[in-house]
Amino acid sequence: MLNEYFFVLKAEWMLIAIIFLLLFLKVGTSDWKNETLLYAINILLLVNLLVGFFSNLEGALFSGMFHNNALLILEKNILNLGVYLVSLIAYPWLKKHEHVLEFYILLLTTLLGMFFMISSGNLLLFYLGLEMSTIPLAAIANFDLDKRKSSEAAMKMIISSAFSSALLLFGVSLIYGTTGSLVFTEITPLLNGSALQLLAFILLLAGFSFKMSVVPFHLWTADVYEGAPVAVTAYLSVISKSAILFIFLQVLYVIFKPMSSEWYFMLFFLSILTILLGNLFAMRQTNLKRFLAFSSIAQVGFILLGLSAGSKTGMASVIYFLLIYLFSNLAAFGVIGLVSAATGKESIDHFKGFYKTNPSLSWILAIALFSLAGVPPTAGFFGKFFLIMAGAEKGNFVWVIFAALNMIISFYYYLKVVKVIFMDPNNQPIEKITVPALPKLALMICLLGMVLTGLLSWIYEYIYTLSNF
Amino acid sequence: MTNIPLTNILFLSTALFFIGAYGLFTRRNMITMLMSVELMLNSVNINFVAFNKYLYPDKLGGVFFSIFIITIAAAEAAVAIAIIINLYRSHHSIDVEDASEMKY
Numbered sequence: 001m002l003n004e005y006f007f008v009l010k011a012e013w014m015l016i017a018i019i020f021l022l023l024f025l026k027v028g029t030s031d032w033k034n035e036t037l038l039y040a041i042n043i044l045l046l047v048n049l050l051v052g053f054f055s056n057l058e059g060a061l062f063s064g065m066f067h068n069n070a071l072l073i074l075e076k077n078i079l080n081l082g083v084y085l086v087s088l089i090a091y092p093w094l095k096k097h098e099h100v101l102e103f104y105i106l107l108l109t110t111l112l113g114m115f116f117m118i119s120s121g122n123l124l125l126f127y128l129g130l131e132m133s134t135i136p137l138a139a140i141a142n143f144d145l146d147k148r149k150s151s152e153a154a155m156k157m158i159i160s161s162a163f164s165s166a167l168l169l170f171g172v173s174l175i176y177g178t179t180g181s182l183v184f185t186e187i188t189p190l191l192n193g194s195a196l197q198l199l200a201f202i203l204l205l206a207g208f209s210f211k212m213s214v215v216p217f218h219l220w221t222a223d224v225y226e227g228a229p230v231a232v233t234a235y236l237s238v239i240s241k242s243a244i245l246f247i248f249l250q251v252l253y254v255i256f257k258p259m260s261s262e263w264y265f266m267l268f269f270l271s272i273l274t275i276l277l278g279n280l281f282a283m284r285q286t287n288l289k290r291f292l293a294f295s296s297i298a299q300v301g302f303i304l305l306g307l308s309a310g311s312k313t314g315m316a317s318v319i320y321f322l323l324i325y326l327f328s329n330l331a332a333f334g335v336i337g338l339v340s341a342a343t344g345k346e347s348i349d350h351f352k353g354f355y356k357t358n359p360s361l362s363w364i365l366a367i368a369l370f371s372l373a374g375v376p377p378t379a380g381f382f383g384k385f386f387l388i389m390a391g392a393e394k395g396n397f398v399w400v401i402f403a404a405l406n407m408i409i410s411f412y413y414y415l416k417v418v419k420v421i422f423m424d425p426n427n428q429p430i431e432k433i434t435v436p437a438l439p440k441l442a443l444m445i446c447l448l449g450m451v452l453t454g455l456l457s458w459i460y461e462y463i464y465t466l467s468n469f
Numbered sequence: 470m471t472n473i474p475l476t477n478i479l480f481l482s483t484a485l486f487f488i489g490a491y492g493l494f495t496r497r498n499m500i501t502m503l504m505s506v507e508l509m510l511n512s513v514n515i516n517f518v519a520f521n522k523y524l525y526p527d528k529l530g531g532v533f534f535s536i537f538i539i540t541i542a543a544a545e546a547a548v549a550i551a552i553i554i555n556l557y558r559s560h561h562s563i564d565v566e567d568a569s570e571m572k573y
């Protein structure tokens with residue numbers, strides 16, 4: 001019995017152990033240098049990532065409130081990998097920062113919240129996990145303490161996330177009113193699509209859309225992404241979004257399965273709006289982080305297309321795409337983070353002639369942008385391909401053609417940045433940047449991921465065999 | 470004691486929810502915006518307790534949920550006020566119109 005409590009909750013225990021270790025380090029009077037501290041923490045995170053692959057136990061705890069299965073273990077491993085990469089990327093920025101330990105404590109607390117959120121079997125635990133993963137995030141968005149933009153970003157984030165969780169909670173309360181239960185498996189048979197339940201679902205969907213930055217609810221995204229430090233932006237756009245999508249998959253496919261015809265049309269409209277507006281706004285951006293914010297909004301539109309399939313294929317394609325998206329986005333943010341930490345430049349114009357001085361970094365950024373756009377040899381193409389294939393299952397070809405056309409529009413702005421890097425002349429390009437060992441490792445992992453995830457077919461097949469609901 | 474029907478209470482909580490939303494959209498002072506969000510969360514609490522008392526008196530899920538909401542609202546307010554204080558140090562104002570460097 002005790003054994004079960006340890007192994008089913010293993011990923012969570014690992015994180016709790018690391019958080020407490022860092023807390024003790026913080027409370028104790030250690031005069032470690034930042035470099036030593038960062039190397040130690042990165043080794044801890046690597047251990048955490050590796051341990052995640054072994055001796056996992058499936059099962060349910062606390063009378064079904066918390067459950068763990070093979071798919072959730074895979075999702076947690078993906079999130080662990082993402083956090084490890086973000087931590088490697090953050091090295092050049094954190095090296096000069098005074099509050100390294102606080103940063104990691106807050107970061108890992110949000111990760112712990114996400115773990116509880118994705119493996120919850122009860123709306124109460126889901127809500128607690130959600131808040132645990134958003135409130136500390138607002139605090140770390142403020143981590144460039146003396147920058148005006150950073151605190152503005154944090155303020156926008158906390159207000160909009162509080163508003164979105166209020167919407168979500170109102171939906172949850174209506175669901176509780178109509179079904180009398182908070183347990184996922186007990187709610188499902190009692191859903192009949194009555195008006196009150198539809199209202200509840202719309203409120204819930206609005207809350208989720210805020211967190212995923214789907215279009216009518218996306219306004220906070222670009223500001224927060226621009227103002228927050230690069231590492232935090234990377235974390236927000238990859239890890240936090242993936243975790244929300246993982247639980248959203250379960251909410252749609254498990255809880256609201258009886259209402260699938262209703263949510264299909266809602267997803268249809270949201271996705272079309274998201275893809276279109278994300279693309280149109282991405283074209284006119286001049287700040288690279290803001291540009292990636294709008295590109296990530298457009299990507300969510302594609303994810304909603306895959307999600308709408310409501311089948312095993314849909315689930316597998318979404319998880320597969322998120323894995324690829326993690327590698328490509330983190331590679332892009334890794335390069336931007338290096339440049340930002342060395343020179344403080346984040347505008348697209350500053351990257352003119354970047355290829356002349358930093359050829360290898362330019363290549364990585366270019367491959368990342370190709371992968372985000374979905375150009376064939378990179379993994380991004382396969383990710384988008386599976387998403388669109390899953391969406392085509394339902395036979396709604398208007399939506400599929402619309403998404404495919406928008407992929408072409410998206411080539412325009414991704415390739416524009418590639419053109420700026422490789423072709424545009426510049427008298428004062430960014431000088432040669434020396435890449436420290438840790439970010440170099442992260443960029444190598446991302447590069448391998450972007451190339452191999454698409455070519456090794458067993459990755460998709462493995463995800464497909466695990467996808468069940 | 471005469472019984473108050475459930476619909477009256479639901480009317481109250483829904484009105485409170487939208488008053489909170491209205492306050493959030495119209496007020497320009499950050500502390501007031503935070504108060505509006507708290508109003509919305511409290512309307513959810515009323516909902517939970519009322520549903521629990523009227524429809525499912527033999528269960529306790531709703532009451533527990535409202536206790537957790539109160540706790541988390543406090544945590545949220547603590548972080549939000551810390552952020553607002555930090556913003557006040559750099560902007561010397563807590564009006565959202567003054568914190569609008571990033572647009573479009």
